[in-house]
Amino acid sequence: MRNPIGVLCLLVLFVSVIRAKPPQQAAKTPDDKTGDTPSWAYGFTTPAGPRPTTPNTPPAAAAAAAPAQPDNSPKQVPGSTLTFTRAQIGDRFGPADWYPGDHPAMPDVVAHGRKPDVWACGLCHYPNGKGRPENADVAGLPVSYFVQTMADFKNGARKSTDWRKANTNNMIGFAKAMSDDEIKTVAQYFAGLQAGPWIKVVETDTVPKTRVNGGMFLTLEGSEREPIGQRIIEVPEKTEATEVLRDAHSGFIAYAPMGSIKKGEALVTNGAGKTTACGVCHGANLQGLGPVPGIAGRSPSYLGRQLYDMQQGSRNGVWSALMKPVVVNLTNDDIVAIVAYLASRGGPAVAASSAPSPIASPAASPVTASSTGGDSLVAQGRARYESYKCYDCHGKNGEGTDDAPDLVGTHLDAAGIAKFLQKPSADADGKGMPTIAASSPDLQPLVAYVMSIKSAPR
Ligand code: HEC
Numbered sequence: 001m002r003n004p005i006g007v008l009c010l011l012v013l014f015v016s017v018i019r020a021k022p023p024q025q026a027a028k029t030p031d032d033k034t035g036d037t038p039s040w041a042y043g044f045t046t047p048a049g050p051r052p053t054t055p056n057t058p059p060a061a062a063a064a065a066a067p068a069q070p071d072n073s074p075k076q077v078p079g080s081t082l083t084f085t086r087a088q089i090g091d092r093f094g095p096a097d098w099y100p101g102d103h104p105a106m107p108d109v110v111a112h113g114r115k116p117d118v119w120a121c122g123l124c125h126y127p128n129g130k131g132r133p134e135n136a137d138v139a140g141l142p143v144s145y146f147v148q149t150m151a152d153f154k155n156g157a158r159k160s161t162d163w164r165k166a167n168t169n170n171m172i173g174f175a176k177a178m179s180d181d182e183i184k185t186v187a188q189y190f191a192g193l194q195a196g197p198w199i200k201v202v203e204t205d206t207v208p209k210t211r212v213n214g215g216m217f218l219t220l221e222g223s224e225r226e227p228i229g230q231r232i233i234e235v236p237e238k239t240e241a242t243e244v245l246r247d248a249h250s251g252f253i254a255y256a257p258m259g260s261i262k263k264g265e266a267l268v269t270n271g272a273g274k275t276t277a278c279g280v281c282h283g284a285n286l287q288g289l290g291p292v293p294g295i296a297g298r299s300p301s302y303l304g305r306q307l308y309d310m311q312q313g314s315r316n317g318v319w320s321a322l323m324k325p326v327v328v329n330l331t332n333d334d335i336v337a338i339v340a341y342l343a344s345r346g347g348p349a350v351a352a353s354s355a356p357s358p359i360a361s362p363a364a365s366p367v368t369a370s371s372t373g374g375d376s377l378v379a380q381g382r383a384r385y386e387s388y389k390c391y392d393c394h395g396k397n398g399e400g401t402d403d404a405p406d407l408v409g410t411h412l413d414a415a416g417i418a419k420f421l422q423k424p425s426a427d428a429d430g431k432g433m434p435t436i437a438a439s440s441p442d443l444q445p446l447v448a449y450v451m452s453i454k455s456a457p458r
């Protein structure tokens, strides 16, 4: 069982804790960037370079552009009985839905958009939400996260570091034009869809030569290869099925440098001295936790772009603050390794209700909490409960003693616990309860631990 309210409280708390610290360095704006974007993540072969000074409106997403020579022949894909022309497949206000049996009825905005400003979400993200490397896979995202990130697009807190990335600008335009009700309906639709195996990760020294179209790498015909370097090259498994037909059953191959999955595993599971273990917030199986989105089995180009955008401050939403300390020390090589590992963690989604929750684990026993692994915030909090000897007054498992109340029955929420720890009441202070400063790395884990033993409200 999980406790989304507890998770939310913790998130709010983390944000306030992190926000309270003075910024280590001023966030750069996208316009400050002068050519050090990792082009592979943005779907380019060269760095962005400075934005040209002449104002020019970015071209509409090339992926949706009509072919120069209209091809009106009927197209088909394996596994579907339907037939569409190229114009229908790329129709911004009613793209092909090859597999209507795959998904529940689409809200009208997903299927048709809303003329003139909102294109059908299904065009780029596919009706089943699996998406493509140049946009995003959106199936199974938590509703609250979806709504928040749309608000971030809308209010300018989420942009692309690479000014050339036209489809991100399109996305921002859609978010601005949508009503709150539309966003909520779409969020609920995509949240109900299953994220699933869609990308195969292959470690290699060389990759097939590619060209880029509309922000996506496509394998060139022939057998020529080139060194991979420190890049991920993500290509459709079948070029025509993806590029031309937008077949929502045809997945992707992500080529990654040799050894990157193993290196990424270390960074993701224990931080490798450079970052925070991701499972603490993204869930032990990395498939999401409460309002925090899943990161397992997703497009490595998409994930890499987000990490870089958050590092550069181009993505700076309310919740991005939680990711700031995570990304601050990551190099391009680290990001390559992390996303290779994450993308390789495909596999069918584990039912959310059976996933152990490392932030707010079931109230039952601290033993369960610590057994969720060394990367669990709760386990860290348990260890600190021991080292501060909180048990002297509150009992071995927070059951209380004659000297101090039980913590299992506390009425305080996460923010309240954090406040109490920073400034214990006169009574607690008089009896010798330690004070934990806001800047102490012990604060979050202790709050998480107390939340984990707190019994659910009756
Ligand atoms: C022209 C193609 C296009 C269309 C159509 C489109 N999007 Fe997007 N969307 C994108 C791109 C590109 C991104 C990723 C932006 C980036 O990486 O900078 C994105 C990202 C997103 C994300 C963020 C996913 C995450 O994990 O944070 C959400 C949510 C989203 N889109 C919702 C929608 C909705 C709702 C619609 C329909 C109204 C829609 N999109 C239509 C291109 C599109």
Ligand code: HEC
Pocket (backbone or CB within 6 Å): 014, 148, 149, 267, 268, 275, 276, 277, 278, 279, 280, 281, 282, 292, 293, 295, 303, 304, 306, 307, 315, 316, 317, 318, 319, 320, 321, 322, 323, 326, 338
């Ligand atoms: C302290 C909690 C926390 C930790 C630890 C954490 N994350 Fe996150 N992460 C978040 C939150 C919250 C968001 C949503 C940010 C936003 O809305 O802008 C997020 C978003 C992301 C996203 C963007 C997802 C999307 O759909 O666009 C990626 C990628 C990501 N995290 C990767 C990682 C990786 C990799 C690690 C470990 C190295 C990690 N995170 C560790 C809290 C965390």
Ligand code: HEC
Pocket (backbone or CB within 6 Å): 385, 388, 389, 390, 391, 392, 393, 394, 403, 404, 405, 407, 409, 410, 411, 412, 417, 420, 421, 425, 426, 427, 428, 431, 432, 433, 434, 446, 450
């Ligand atoms: C020397 C005794 C002592 C120690 C050690 C101690 N506390 Fe306390 N704590 C108290 C007393 C006494 C109170 C009740 C104060 C009151 O009611 O005003 C209290 C209250 C609390 C409360 C508020 C509970 C509520 O429902 O109001 C929390 C949370 C708490 N302690 C957590 C901790 C944690 C975590 C530690 C270890 C870092 C710790 N305490 C160590 C004596 C102690």
